[in-house]
Amino acid sequence: MVDSRRWGSNAKVSNLVNIAAVSTHDTIVLADSDMAVPRDYFARLAGSLAEPGVGAVTCLYVGRGDAGFWSRLVAAGIDSHFVPATEIGLATGLGHPCMGSTIALRRETLEAIGGFAAFADVLADDHAIGAAI
Known part of the structure; x- marks a missing residue:
């Protein structure tokens, strides 16, 4: 955490706002x-x-x-439901996912969509960032 300032109800996005303010790179991952x-x-x-x-x-x-068992169970759910459902959405043009596990974007793109602060009160910030782009 860079500092403790809160920008909205989403604490993770508040951290991203604070980090983006002091980062100097053109690509954000x-x-x-x-x-x-x-x-x-x-x-x-x-x-x-x-x-x-x-x-x-x-x-x-x-x-x-x-x-262990629970890890295998979760992995089976991811691999048998999440991955195929996402691939079908992409193949049909119905899905335009932006997975919170990895999002890479240019600083200029982030600024064009209002920065992370634009998503400070959004629960599914990853989806909202992708939709905004």
Whole structure:
């Protein structure tokens, strides 16, 4: 946490507002701390973000199921419901997901949608950020 100022009812977004105010990079990557990613994760995000017309990059995730029964159960749910449902939404053009597990965007894009402060009172901020872009 950069500082304790609150910008709305969503504490995570308040942290993002505070962090964005002091960050100096042109590319911003939001990522959940419980994800295991490949070594080329950032390079792949940056490469996708550099494509013309791309406003944000997000990633599907899969369950690992390597920590016992409940972990396997959750992984099965992710892999058998979440991933296929998202793929069907994309294939049919009905889904335009922006997964909170990974969101990469340019600072200029973030500023164009009102910055993180525009989502300070939104519960599903990841979805709202994607919809705004």
